[in-house]
Amino acid sequence: MFNFALRMIRKGDILEEILVEDFAAESRCIARVDGQVIFIEQTAPGDIVDIRITRKKKSFLEARPLYFHTFSDKRQTPFCSHYGICGGCKWQHVQYADQLEFKQQQVRDQLERIGHQEDIPFDPICGAPHQIAYRNKLEFTFTDQRWLTEEEIKSGEILERKGLGFHKPGMFDKVLDIENCYLQPDLSNKIRLKVKEIALKEHIPFYDLRSHEGFLRNLIIRNSNAGEWMVVLQVKSGQLKWIEKILKGIAKAFPEVSSLYYIVNPKKNESYYDLEAVHYAGKSYLTERMENLEFHIGPKSFFQTNSSQAHVLYSFVRDLGGFRKTDTVYDLYTGTGTIANFIAGKVKKVVGLEYVMEAVEDATLNSTINGIDNTIFLEGDIAKTFNEDLMNTQGNPDVIITDPPRAGMHKDVIQAILKTPARRIVYVSCNPATQARDIDLLSEGFRLIRSQAVDMFPHTHHIENIVLLDKI
């Protein structure tokens, strides 16, 4: 049944009884027909499926499943009613053990292929004990033209088009209204639905993402492991009467919400990091606890979105670091200094480097409130600040922790690391491909000792990996 004559496959073609071979990047799977690579959505290895080609590129094709002849034994029933339409949790149809196996395999492949590593000393991937309600922050977008499902369009009914939910992946103007999301504890659903209910009842205009008219733009809901909740409403202009209707309504309905903010954003895009968050009522921050430490989280503060797995991740960093009381440690890309503060008690001094000023302020504040006095956080682009001058003033690193963004480390940072006398590097990464590239570049001075993946985001393709590198 898999003997196809060589053929030219085109967009729109329907191919029958295709065997899905393996997982691939971006939550898709891969099949090969006549030597051509096809990435297929919403499938699992072992499925036999009829597909429609949705896109043709030079070296690959993309497809959607139409009809399943055989279901893979790696499957499970998706738990969310928005599965397949929403861009989140794309792997809910795959059993968690198989998700983890694939993530581990991805790390292995990247380290071998890109990092040129052999006989990699892997520790088994650390799965998340909670595979739903694991996030502490979600952002929802208002729309007055919500995305309609095929069934809704077919129904011919006149439907409410105002919505509050998630952007369709890669589509700035398409928003899927969300009834129930499993990513945050359920109170998040209740708050979001209440905000929508008040807005509809009070006829408060929802934003039009194309014409940029309307009022209600975005809703951020954050919660902490101390059981506190924060709501941040983003609006286009400062009409207090509408803002108050919503924020007062939330305060009245949900005593768990301890902090209320709003942001006035007249810009065309939804980003708010350059805008003032106006404190409306309650506490000005949430408290997140990790062991004996407290972290204050403001409306714009960065904090790992899966708190309990962040604790696991940071504990690995602390254990793998092999820190000594005499060590000077550099925490590169320190963010709000959570790792730096978490390990401070084990070492002589931690120097945290970060280019977002607010994050540096949060990091310093988090040291202060925890009575930590052996950290220093410095603002600036690491490619420029991590140099000999800095080490002359702050001391040479004994151990370097690095946790760069997805793009990995700048080559100048890698060169600077190679020149230091550091005996060890603990490299935390949310992108094993760039991590592997950087390990290859570091290999003239450091060798890979251990690799430990941690799953922070069940039901997604995202992987966090820590590697330990020792001076040769």
Ligand SMILES: C[S@@+](CC[C@H](N)C(=O)[O-])C[C@H]1O[C@@H](n2cnc3c(N)ncnc32)[C@H](O)[C@@H]1O
């Ligand atoms: C993955 S986050 C690290 C977060 C932190 N380690 C934690 O666990 O909370 C990467 C951080 O690097 C910062 N960053 C990115 N590029 C930078 C650069 N060139 N110089 C300094 N900081 C940078 C970002 O602002 C962000 O806070």
